[in-house]
Amino acid sequence: MPAGASSSKAVPVAGPDRSRAQDPDPPHRPVRPRPPVATLAGLGSALPRRVLTNHDLERMVETSDEWIVERTGIRERRLAAPDEASSDLAAAAARRALADAGLGPENIDALIVATVTPDSPLPSTACLVQKALGTRRVAAFDLAAACTGFIYGLAVAEGLIAAGRHETILVVGVETLSRVTDYRDRTTCVLFGDAAGAAVVRPARSPGRGLLSVYLGADGNGGGSLYIPAGGSRLPASTATVAGRLHYVHMNGQEVFRFAVGALALSVRRSLEAAGLGVKDMDLLVPHQANLRIIDAAARLLRVDPERVFHTIENYGNISSASIPVSLDEARRRGRLRPGDTVVLVGFGGGMTYGGAVLVWDGPEEADDH
Ligand code: COA
Numbered sequence: 001m002p003a004g005a006s007s008s009k010a011v012p013v014a015g016p017d018r019s020r021a022q023d024p025d026p027p028h029r030p031v032r033p034r035p036p037v038a039t040l041a042g043l044g045s046a047l048p049r050r051v052l053t054n055h056d057l058e059r060m061v062e063t064s065d066e067w068i069v070e071r072t073g074i075r076e077r078r079l080a081a082p083d084e085a086s087s088d089l090a091a092a093a094a095r096r097a098l099a100d101a102g103l104g105p106e107n108i109d110a111l112i113v114a115t116v117t118p119d120s121p122l123p124s125t126a127c128l129v130q131k132a133l134g135t136r137r138v139a140a141f142d143l144a145a146a147c148t149g150f151i152y153g154l155a156v157a158e159g160l161i162a163a164g165r166h167e168t169i170l171v172v173g174v175e176t177l178s179r180v181t182d183y184r185d186r187t188t189c190v191l192f193g194d195a196a197g198a199a200v201v202r203p204a205r206s207p208g209r210g211l212l213s214v215y216l217g218a219d220g221n222g223g224g225s226l227y228i229p230a231g232g233s234r235l236p237a238s239t240a241t242v243a244g245r246l247h248y249v250h251m252n253g254q255e256v257f258r259f260a261v262g263a264l265a266l267s268v269r270r271s272l273e274a275a276g277l278g279v280k281d282m283d284l285l286v287p288h289q290a291n292l293r294i295i296d297a298a299a300r301l302l303r304v305d306p307e308r309v310f311h312t313i314e315n316y317g318n319i320s321s322a323s324i325p326v327s328l329d330e331a332r333r334r335g336r337l338r339p340g341d342t343v344v345l346v347g348f349g350g351g352m353t354y355g356g357a358v359l360v361w362d363g364p365e366e367a368d369d370h
Helices: 054-058 065-072 086-101 125-135 146-162 220-225 237-244 253-274 292-302 319-331
Strands: 038-046 050-053 075-077 110-114 140-144 169-176 194-203 211-220 284-287 342-349 354-362
Touching: 038 086, 038 146, 038 211, 038 319, 050 054, 054 146, 075 194, 075 220, 075 342, 086 110, 086 125, 086 169, 086 194, 086 319, 110 125, 110 146, 125 140, 125 169, 140 146, 146 169, 146 194, 146 211, 146 319, 146 342, 146 354, 194 319, 211 253, 220 237, 220 253, 253 342, 253 354, 284 292, 284 319, 319 342
Parallel strands: 110 140, 110 169, 284 342
Antiparallel strands: 038 194, 050 075, 169 194, 211 354, 342 354
């Protein structure tokens, strides 16, 4: 590790509150399965060109390709160009999702961008994407649920459609995590990458196909395990926060790991249950891609055959809210999604947040590669 490097520093925010028992499986309101009201009518993703390999990282911090692959499954990740912000990636992914759905920006009724790395605190990235796409003056807002952001976005879009307020909603998960990653901290810098994934959410079009259920959860007591200490109202930016490297992601990897395995398994079970289904009914699991060991451990807990679990982490690392839509898009392009397949999307991340969605795929079988 270079001189002055440190893996984590004492920072003035509360860590996880261990005084309160965290029930990993809290009581939940039983949900009766119901016909889908919404579906994903188009998918698109945008990945920056620049590739940062494990070998590149070997030259930046004291690490090795072998350690990273064995402990995380990651081989390389993509990094945004210096002039490429979250809204640029989000708009590119959104255009592809719209083209995939056979729609144009004029058809968008509402725009939701899930991100923890907005272009700036004000205005929202969603408004910047709206401007870039040239949509009408429709609702546009950001949503902060970290790596579960896309699932939360789907839940909001589904609710807006169910209420009859909007018809064509763009849900984007985008991150430029390289902007908040400390490339002197080997415990975090090997994990993260940049990307955007988008979906066009529309009213369900064929019986029994579309979003069967969405399940959401959060445990604020765990917030101190994964956070960016400065830059908000608690600790505004100052020369001291910059010198203290407090604008970067700080993480207790082992705590997050333990939480993630349980949250992933719980979210799969709960979202399937809400759809009136069980693990055996699932054709494909598309989990948030944080660490291959987390995915494997949860799959073992659920007794899911590894063949039914899709991953992209090898090539993109952890791209937070972009992880699920990018993986879903890639699963479809690799021919892993067929009409009628039951797919479970599942996320977990900072907050801590977690959640899952059950989707019966009714989109086109394959999309053109881009
Ligand atoms: N290269 C080489 N060694 C490293 C390293 C790196 N990049 N990062 C940490 N190490 C070292 C540690 O310093 C430690 O050394 P020590 O035993 O001499 O103290 C050793 O490897 C083991 O560290 P540990 O933290 O126990 O490793 P781990 O198996 O838990 O893996 C993570 C670390 C971060 C990969 C893992 O905990 C993880 O993925 N956690 C979840 C993170 C996550 O998903 N975050 C986002 C959630 S959305």
